[in-house]
Amino acid sequence: MSGGGYLIRTFGCQMNEHDSERIAGLLESGGLVRTEDAGDAKVIVLNTCAVRENADNRLYGSLGHLKPIKDANPDVRIVVAGCLAQKDRGIIQRRAPWVDVVVGTHALPGLLDLLKQAEDDGPQMDVREYTEVFPSALPARRESRHHAWVSVSVGCDNRCTFCIVPLVRGVQRSRALGDVVAEVQGLVRRGVVEVTLLGQNVNTYGRDLSVPGSGSRSRFAELLRAVNDVEGIRRIRFISPHPHDFTDDVVEAMAECDAVCEHIHFPLQSGSDRVLRAMRRSYRSERYLGWLDRIRAGVRGVAVTTDVIVGFPGETDADFEATLDVVRRAEFDAAFTFQYSSRPGTAAATLEDQVPKEVVQERFDRLVELQERISLQRNRDLVGRTVEILVEGDGRKGNLRGRTRTNKLVHLPGTQAPGTFLQARVRGAHPHHLTADPMRDALGLPVATASSG
Numbered sequence: 001m002s003g004g005g006y007l008i009r010t011f012g013c014q015m016n017e018h019d020s021e022r023i024a025g026l027l028e029s030g031g032l033v034r035t036e037d038a039g040d041a042k043v044i045v046l047n048t049c050a051v052r053e054n055a056d057n058r059l060y061g062s063l064g065h066l067k068p069i070k071d072a073n074p075d076v077r078i079v080v081a082g083c084l085a086q087k088d089r090g091i092i093q094r095r096a097p098w099v100d101v102v103v104g105t106h107a108l109p110g111l112l113d114l115l116k117q118a119e120d121d122g123p124q125m126d127v128r129e130y131t132e133v134f135p136s137a138l139p140a141r142r143e144s145r146h147h148a149w150v151s152v153s154v155g156c157d158n159r160c161t162f163c164i165v166p167l168v169r170g171v172q173r174s175r176a177l178g179d180v181v182a183e184v185q186g187l188v189r190r191g192v193v194e195v196t197l198l199g200q201n202v203n204t205y206g207r208d209l210s211v212p213g214s215g216s217r218s219r220f221a222e223l224l225r226a227v228n229d230v231e232g233i234r235r236i237r238f239i240s241p242h243p244h245d246f247t248d249d250v251v252e253a254m255a256e257c258d259a260v261c262e263h264i265h266f267p268l269q270s271g272s273d274r275v276l277r278a279m280r281r282s283y284r285s286e287r288y289l290g291w292l293d294r295i296r297a298g299v300r301g302v303a304v305t306t307d308v309i310v311g312f313p314g315e316t317d318a319d320f321e322a323t324l325d326v327v328r329r330a331e332f333d334a335a336f337t338f339q340y341s342s343r344p345g346t347a348a349a350t351l352e353d354q355v356p357k358e359v360v361q362e363r364f365d366r367l368v369e370l371q372e373r374i375s376l377q378r379n380r381d382l383v384g385r386t387v388e389i390l391v392e393g394d395g396r397k398g399n400l401r402g403r404t405r406t407n408k409l410v411h412l413p414g415t416q417a418p419g420t421f422l423q424a425r426v427r428g429a430h431p432h433h434l435t436a437d438p439m440r441d442a443l444g445l446p447v448a449t450a451s452s453g
């Protein structure tokens, strides 16, 4: 297909954003150009997420808005991609027959063919169960010139009872180490200075690549070292690890690899051992805190962020107090806090004893208030320090927006282009960001340590 515009709406996590870049790349390789105006679009893609709350309602609400567009112009192709496409399959076109293509998480490489078939034969669906071509092997339209997501594995072998990922993304499948390194090398040649390695459980990377009979072992530390050796890469991040699999060799690699940033996202989910068991998380709170101590001892200045779910079925006041206790002791730099909501298809959706909404809300507010106090204190500890900032773009009130190696959002004055590294002194602290002033040289110019060009 060639000519015309395409429009993509992404609902979801970084994995979805990464997939959307691939969808954009595929459509552009088919001759389409990006547009933000639905009236100009020949192809409209909703890239869905099954993890976020109300994902179904948002999808069917959006499809309702698209119906008049399709009625007015039957040549517009409407595509539903992503996790909900994988999960809901035929339901989508039964509820919204104006959808031309349903393409699951494993079937993206065939998107152009599906669009062509839809043109010739009517609505199409491909929700195959197995990834044959890694999304990263497809063309991409990158959203940023200096940063790129790099997928290292898809799927997950765990079975956390609240999580839909294993159902929609399948078992873990790792990408060959050489492919990952080659992609990073190519990205660096195009001016990328920061990559985020993406996997549902990134630190079991490579277990499925082992030679049969040799025992399965993670090769994540090896991967970090190999990417760190790519000439010109300045920052390496990764999400998300599972605490249970955070082995000493990864801590050592983090400490020894210059480009690996001092930030770990270390999902706690709950501080109650009873709830952790019900979630089928394989660690308990004291072990989790022990691992955290080990990471902080091994990686100087590391910032730790986390995920916490409030109101998992059966969570009592005592369970919630246990969570607050762990959050206090862990002193996270930041936490993504979620109110539990049932996801059809997960084991937890069938559990009785759902916690009343108002109880969940009250606990949630208390947790947020506690974490904000801790985040503010941790950020205050940085005031007066010099940090390296990678400029990401324009921020508030004419300021620049950037990030420290520890993944703290920083607002600072200046006009530098995205992708520029600056040295800056932290001036102020807030729960969710820092303010800073660029360091200046003898001529009064900001000290820029490098540029992606």
Ligand code: SF4
Binding pocket: 156, 157, 158, 159, 160, 163, 164, 165, 166, 200, 201, 242
């Ligand atoms: S480890 Fe993460 S992705 Fe895997 S099932 Fe658990 S929550 Fe889901």
